Amino acid sequence: MAVNLKAPVAEDILPVSGVVLGTAEAGIKKVGRKDLMLMELAPGSKVAGVFTKNRFAAAPVQICREHLLETNDIRAIVVNTGCANAGTGLTGLHDAEETCQAVADIFNTLPIKVLPFSTGVIMEPLPMTKLLTGIPKAAQNMGRNNWIDAARAIMTTDTVPKAASKRVELDGVEITVTGISKGSGMIEPNMATMLGFIATDIGMSAELVQDTVRAVADASFNRITVDGDTSTNDSFILIATGRADCPPIESDEDPRYNDLLDSLIEVAQKLSQSMIRDGEGATKFITITVDGAKNEAEALKVAYAIAHSPLVKTAFFASDPNLGRILAAVGNSRIDDLDANKISLWLDDVLVAKNGGRYASYREEDGQAVMNKPEIFVTVNLGRGEASETVWTTDLSHDYVSINADYRS
Amino acid sequence: MAVNLKAPVAEDILPVSGVVLGTAEAGIKKVGRKDLMLMELAPGSKVAGVFTKNRFAAAPVQICREHLLETNDIRAIVVNTGCANAGTGLTGLHDAEETCQAVADIFNTLPIKVLPFSTGVIMEPLPMTKLLTGIPKAAQNMGRNNWIDAARAIMTTDTVPKAASKRVELDGVEITVTGISKGSGMIEPNMATMLGFIATDIGMSAELVQDTVRAVADASFNRITVDGDTSTNDSFILIATGRADCPPIESDEDPRYNDLLDSLIEVAQKLSQSMIRDGEGATKFITITVDGAKNEAEALKVAYAIAHSPLVKTAFFASDPNLGRILAAVGNSRIDDLDANKISLWLDDVLVAKNGGRYASYREEDGQAVMNKPEIFVTVNLGRGEASETVWTTDLSHDYVSINADYRS
Missing domain, CATH: 3.10.20.340 (ArgJ beta chain, C-terminal domain)
Structure with missing residues (x-):
């Protein structure tokens, strides 16, 4: 029973050049529920993230941090719901790495270029057989128009999928910002059982994506709370594919940057406020x-x-x-x-x-x-x-x- | 539905020489519910307190702090439920002072020697007419055996009155420690909508009562939490009447002190654990x-x-x-x-x-x-x-x- 929140409509959620998405029922969560999402990013995409401050950071969060430190060339994202792969020790780390390997094999890239995300129950092992069977299934239906489907596949106790888009003209060129997120409880400052992914087709330097993801989070996902709990798995990822027909933005002194930042924040605030409107049991x-x-x-x-x-x-x-x-x-x-x-x-x-x-x-x-x-x-x-x-x-x-x-x- | 908590039995709650108590229905809370409690202390009693750290400390808390700073000779305590007299500004302070004056008149003492306590709804004015009518009524039935009745009169959402007693032999002399408390929600470290009053008949120096009240709170009332909220009115008061047939304890180097402290903590822990057992909605x-x-x-x-x-x-x-x-x-x-x-x-x-x-x-x-x-x-x-x-x-x-x-x- 979300507060004044409707499911997004397909025509409002715009594809982002350089991003394709696919989903599958891997059987981790309930039967008949999509619970696996793949996102493939065009070569040259720049990616940065902010992650939970919980000291029990889940295995996938640890792997994401490692991969982002080691490469500037992230090419794929994989998300499962139903199991958080947190409090799972070394096994959890191996499982997250094996997941990256499976995704890398399909997209013909390296595991270090894959970011894994999990959300769900803590302290239970990732069901690897189901996951590894689900990944090729999701890869079979990749498409640029699957954002809402992807939003649905990453839901846990959410009652409504969360997606938002905005088009903005930067120096005469039309740019797209589109994002999805999940989360409805355990949401707090410093991120909390929430996953958020926002992509834009304009190019940005790696450093600028990094600075921007923090600024966007502080104006949106880091300003919401349901119950004060901070999860082990919170992650917010910003992607700049560089496929738009204009030069990339290299620094915040580019005259186009402020308008881009405003648009990113607008989409992030819509997503984060949707999470509050869909907060567990929310009536206000x-x-x-x-x-x-x-x-x-x-x-x-x-x-x-x-x-x-x-x-x-x-x-x-x-x-x-x-x-x-x-x-x-x-x-x-x-x-x-x-x-x-x-x-x-x-x-x-x-x-x-x-x-x-x-x-x-x-x-x-x-x-x-x-x-x-x-x-x-x-x-x-x-x-x-x-x-x-x-x-x-x-x-x-x-x-x-x-x-x-x-x-x- | 308290967890393994029974109402105290009259014969278990021992009178403390030098303390008499009275209660009344002042009509502040519901009809048919005692909501006013008076405690009169023998001359020479030493009293100290610890109070809420909430910056919106209620008017009675502010008055208590003032009175305890200005005199070593507290002679009476007055408690009302139904209204916290918090967030009430200057009017609230005047109302609390007027309450002390009314009690002082009855016990033939000075208002500065009276400590006032309130618990209940915040930001509503104290119903002075009811309170001033109730005070003489409570004064009419003062007695040394009224501890459980007093525990009942200070309850708010509590379902069970909270009282505990202990007898301990210090250097061959039998000493009594008896206390009452109220509170079942909004209980947190640093005290939270709780009132606690513990009295012993042994004498203590003013300084030692002050040190002891803090040590006892830190081992009991400051180690419990229901919901993390800290109230505007929390107070815990320790009274040493000095009526026992032995010399007072002047410092913590007195060989009797550790046994006394243990007994005070034992009673305070019983009271504070009772508050948790009776925590709002508690099933565990x-x-x-x-x-x-x-x-x-x-x-x-x-x-x-x-x-x-x-x-x-x-x-x-x-x-x-x-x-x-x-x-x-x-x-x-x-x-x-x-x-x-x-x-x-x-x-x-x-x-x-x-x-x-x-x-x-x-x-x-x-x-x-x-x-x-x-x-x-x-x-x-x-x-x-x-x-x-x-x-x-x-x-x-x-x-x-x-x-x-x-x-x-």
Whole structure:
């Protein structure tokens, strides 16, 4: 039951020259569910990634980091769902390498040029027979128009596939940005059980792709949280194929760079907000902005203290304007010299608290009217400085508990 | 539905010479529910407290801190439930002061010698008319045997009153320690919507009470968590009345001190574990021990990362041995140089993971057998050092969401 989120429509998701995708039912997840995705990249594509900060980084994450350090020439991506290949020790590493070898054989490349991704249950071995049987199947139906199909094949507890596209004209040449992602729980700053892949047909230097993937993540995937858990497998990959009919962008001083970055961020924000709208058990989409902070880190601390508070999240689920819980969460953000008496709180444009206390003219029915909505803006001003940050989150519902208690994911 | 927790029995809860207690229905909470408690302390009692670290400390917490700074001669305690008097600005401070004045008038003392406590909804004004009518009513039934009644009067979402007693012989003289507490959600390190009051009849110097209250909290109330939220009102108060038939303990070098401290910690642990057993929606009582840490802070970081993970908590609720979630939580504890390959995990005495991966002989049915129990020990060894810490927590159930979404607390 996603919040105002529809499945993407085929004609809105544009192919990216230099990228073909294929999917298969490898039988790792349920019968009748696609659970394997292959992506082949044209020669010359530049690829960079950001990965989970969880110290139990899954085997495929470790392999991705290695391969990206060793080569500038990534040619294929392989993703399986149903099993995270995390907490699997040396066997897990061997399994991920064997997966790369199988993909490399099919695409006639080297295993080091393949990036593997897994998502699903932790601490169970990768079912290699199924996986190795599935890879050639997926390779049989590679196509440039398979993005939505690919988005569907990487889903775990997602209820809606996530894909987004944008076309932008850079110096008279039309450029395409298209991405897919998965993830609906365990999503947190620093990435969390989410996989995201965004490709553009313009060329970029290897260094610039690397800088850009971080900037895009910080404006999108690193600003969302469902439950504060950070997974072992989170990865976000940016691909620049260089197939567009224009010279590549070599540095951020290229006059086309800012427009490209904006487009990449727009697609990444659409994907990341889709993950929140499809957050496990979500009934509300909540945008939390903290203004008046001394610096960015402090603004984020407060925003996440609100976004992670189970008491705040259950109040949103209940549409209960029990807004003191938001003040309590702000007070709980571990900023030692925070002055409660300077804090203001708005729900949409309703001023709820001023100078750290209930605003004299605040009426509960006004708070209630906002709480009843499916999309809510929470704004806190700390009265300490000029920094501002925004994060997106969900409520905490019965369905969150059911999804995580009743099914193994 | 508390986990293995019964209401205390009158004969087990011993009076403490120098303390009398009274309760009343002030009508702040529901009709027919006691919601006001008074405690009068004999002259010469020494009192110290530890309070919430939430920067939105409630008005009564601010007043308590002031009064304890200004006098060594606290003579009365007043507690109301139903309203936290937090996020209430200057009005809240005046209301708390007026409450102290009313209590002081009745006990013929000064308002500065009264400590006020409130617990309940945040950001609503204290209903002063009800409170001021209730105070004389509570004063009419003061008695030394009213501890359980007092425990009942300070409850909010608690389902069971919490009281504990212990008798200990110090140098041939029998000493009593008795305490009550309340709290079942929003309980976290650094105290969280909990109130705790422990009294002993032995005398202690003012300085020693102050040092002791912190040591006792760190071994009990600061080692429990339900949902990671820290409230605006948490307070734990230690009282030494000096009415026992022996000289007071002036310093921790007194040979009687260690036995006294042990007894105080024993009572405080009973109370704090009762709060976890009665945690909102709790169906499991989980003891998490982290061994092999470099230092105490690191052990606690990992223990709380496990205890706060919604994915771990929902797996416990489901009795699902999806134990990779525990490894993921360990990896998520933000210890930068943690080596996943050195980590072991036990569930009770079942070795689940070794060297960061599933233990070869681990069988899921063994994990399942432990998960089915209502009381579970999780032990993690980090393989980095000698430090060890233990925290207590609950699972995350449907009832937790119901309690916090369906009722305003």
